[in-house]
Amino acid sequence: MLTRFTQMVARLFRPRSFVGLDIGSTTVRVTRFRRGRAGPDEIVCLQQELLGDDSTELGADAVSQRLRVLFQEHSLFGVPVVVAMPTHWVFSRILTIPFTDPKKVAQVISYETEELIPLGLDEVVFDHTIIDSHEGESTVLVAAVPQDRMTQYLELLANAGIDPVSMDLDSLALFHFYRYALKESAQDVVLIDIGASKSTICIVSGGKLRVIRSIMMAGESLTRNLAAHLGGTHAEAESEKHQFVVPEDDDGFDVSNPDLKALRDFLDPFTTEIRNTIQAHETAAGLTITQLYLCGGGAKLNGLSAYLAHRLNIQIVNSLDGRFGTAQKKGDLWDGDYASSLGLAVRPALWGHGVSINLRQGPFSIPHRERSAKQKSWMRLVVGVMLVVGIGFANFYVDYSIKETRLQTLKDTLRQDFRTTFPDITSIVDPVQQGRMALDQAKQRLSVFGHNDPATILLILADLTEHLPADRTLEVNELIVEGAKVKIEASTDSFESVDAIKAALTNSERLVEVVVSDARMGAKPGQVKFRVTSVVGAE
Template sequence: MKIIGLDIGSYSVKAIEVEMGLRQLEILDFFEEKLPLTLELPKPEVVKEAIKNIFLKNNIVPPYKVISSLSGLFVSSRIITLPFADKSKIKQTLPFELEEHIPFALEDIVFDYQILAKGEKNTTLLTLITPKDIIQERLSLFEIPESSPDLLTMDAISLFNLTKFNWEEPGEVYALVNIGRSQTALCIVDDGKINHVRSISIAGQAITQTIQENYKLSFEDAEKAKIDNGFVLTDTTNVTADQAKFSECIKKALDPLIGQLNQTFQSNRSKGHGVVRKLFLSGGSSLLRNLPAYLSQELSLEVVPLKILNSYTMNNIADNDENNAKVSTVLSLALGCVGRNYSEQFNFRKGEFSKYQAGPLGKEVRYLLGMGGLIIAILFVNMIGNYFILRSTLKKIDQQMVEVIKKFPLKISDNLLEDATQLRAFLTKKSKEQKEKIEALGGTKGDTLTTLQILQEVSALVPKNVLFDVRELSIVDGKIKIAAISDSFNSIDNIEKSLKNNPKFTKVAKGEISTASDGQNKDFTMTFDIKTAKK
């Protein structure tokens, strides 16, 4: 699945393209469309064009999911503890609890929440709230319906997504800080969970304006001086007066930001949370030379640049300081759409603002869903129809089978005809019995003569004018005994002589001879062996 993380800032519009396979995340590309450099925020039509260019110029085509964010300056966060743990009760009660914390009517806001902690009798929630007109204003910037975000969150809260993939937890409370042009986003993490989020309206533009005022430059020249030559000193040894002056100018702009960060960390600690020991720094303005060391000195904690790209083996973006600083926000957004993360995201696109319930794309989706439902219904009806046709066909086949079986020279009860399993067992048994009888008469393939062959051989030896009526014939281990009737002693001798002359028989011997019951013919027995073929 392709995912687009889209960050709409005041300096530029940035996008990152990632693809999630079965087990591996690949960072495909990073795009940036810079906005006009002015003191004021860029006009909506300019931002619209930049967003459109991001998709069209870079050939970003569907299917994909888009996740974007609102500035934290337009989002309020509240931590609320409720005296129960039932999820349905939380959902019903929370709106009324929020009324005490917001200066807006409930019908004018959209909120979302996540559970931070849950006990047997209470639940602590982190709730984000924003006015509906802010959401409407943001969504109006998307002229291409497909590029409209599937998920709309808050920039500071999304930084937490960076800790979900290929991240080594520092083992202490830490802060993720992104310094952009017009705001600084802050997310404090403790024991793998969000502890606090905040957006501060002091960032890179404050430095540019301070340089502009102190050195009487145009806004554009002050921006260039900051990017090309900006730095802050932690030690004034062996520096020129001009270097010290320039550094102090920038420090003057940073001091209010440092004060806000310190205040946030202290406030968080006063609520019983751990002390922030480490700060990961990102954002375009974090590239100011020696800024990590200066912040570390002023905040009394470890500050390091956020090196996020080297955490991904499948990455097509150059792993350098500038790219690491710029991609952190868009990558954190994109990661919100990966796996189970999606369901854990704060999302302001709900209700009337849901992507799939409003606007042109919503109509297309509803049309596709309707067509899909119609196709499923047709397939279901077809399946039911085929079922009844097959059932009727099988019933006719059963009737034909019963008619055929009734013609067999076997007596088969109606109960057997109704039970296929029992009928199969019955016919198998009868087939086996018939086979045994046939084998008994016809023998099996081998070297000895069969019963029928013996009778044929003996009958062929006796002259037709001689009475020879076989009454009994038995074969035991190749030894044959015949009980028969003939008309005289002479005929019996001739029969004995004929058997002895046959090459297939041996050890021919007459048995007892007696007068038959008619008083004229003779009863006699005769035994002989069957010669076996030489191998």
């Protein structure tokens, strides 16, 4: 209960804005995501080329400088940043562990990881995440990156003034994007981000992560093929590539055409890698992947979606779900190029869904002093909130207990007084209401003496006693004298006795207008109930 309350407090006060930073070999893409509370989410997309004037890749210092300028121009400094570690730099495996308890998984994962990577554990930083649990087993994604790679990457970011709060995998960024934007429209889908130097594959089945991998074939591979076949420059080949229209099937390729031959030489192994990845998963899991989502700059090749859909016998996912559709999208026009950066930015908004990696571990974690300050700040906040809530609850409980005790004492006293005052009433449900009714009835009976002379009442009773037939069974249940009217409710043994009683009362000189009404059989055998109304005559 306390853990859940702490999580709720943390979620309420955690930052609403995050920046997803996707650094490619030729372009850096940035997405700023702001969670909407009362309104829709806000998504701002930005990009910056990382090529020199001669279309060559920039060095680390130049990349840092362009990142710094981009963040300054768009006021991104101070917003928490989540960055992706390129998957081809990372040793990653999906393992099956015979535990479902996260603590036990964490205890054994280092031993499992040591056997899977070619480096010692002291040479890497690693993290893990549980992606599925069932039947006493956990499916765990483990990722490890060499420390020298981490040092190189963090230095590049530090030179740009960026200190990321988390370092995820670019393949997992696709999964985060799926959870935010595609979950409602696709359940068994392969997401492919075709970049410049690599393509990242993420397979989701049943709404859960199943496979991640990178292949070193992407847009730059096609450009190099074209340059080799055409004998031109890199820039000419890049320009020619954007003029391509990929045929829908293999029959549309004319191998005598150098452009189409270069395209065919790229697409055949590329498609084969994707097909093998999908088929390996389908064979192992016994499930079928039915949908494809393409993103990244390389996915803009004309006709590529239709070609892959035909070759892979798979359906293209075009529509995004309602949550993404209603978000306010600003900056550059949204397209699939920003899928990975958006996935990184929304990852904190998916907090609590469990599947995430943070490679800022060990010596690369956020500096101890800053982390300790943040932890102390959070602890003070949580303790303060808990203290206020605790005091409020204790005050409410004490006040409630005192009032409840007083109320119960009053109820017990009232019931005791009611039993003493009205001993004939044995069933007590609502003593206040029942007491009011009993008092009203008593007042009604006592009102007789307020309007009639008591001596007259006694004479009426004597007259009734004198005239009622002694040979008839008679049980008077109620006798009411209201002014000049006398009402009797009684029971006897037959309707004949009722007539005899009426006749006897009619012979009284004091009673006139004797009327019998409501004569009926009673609940007991041989019982007849009836009512008699008469008027006391003037003296």
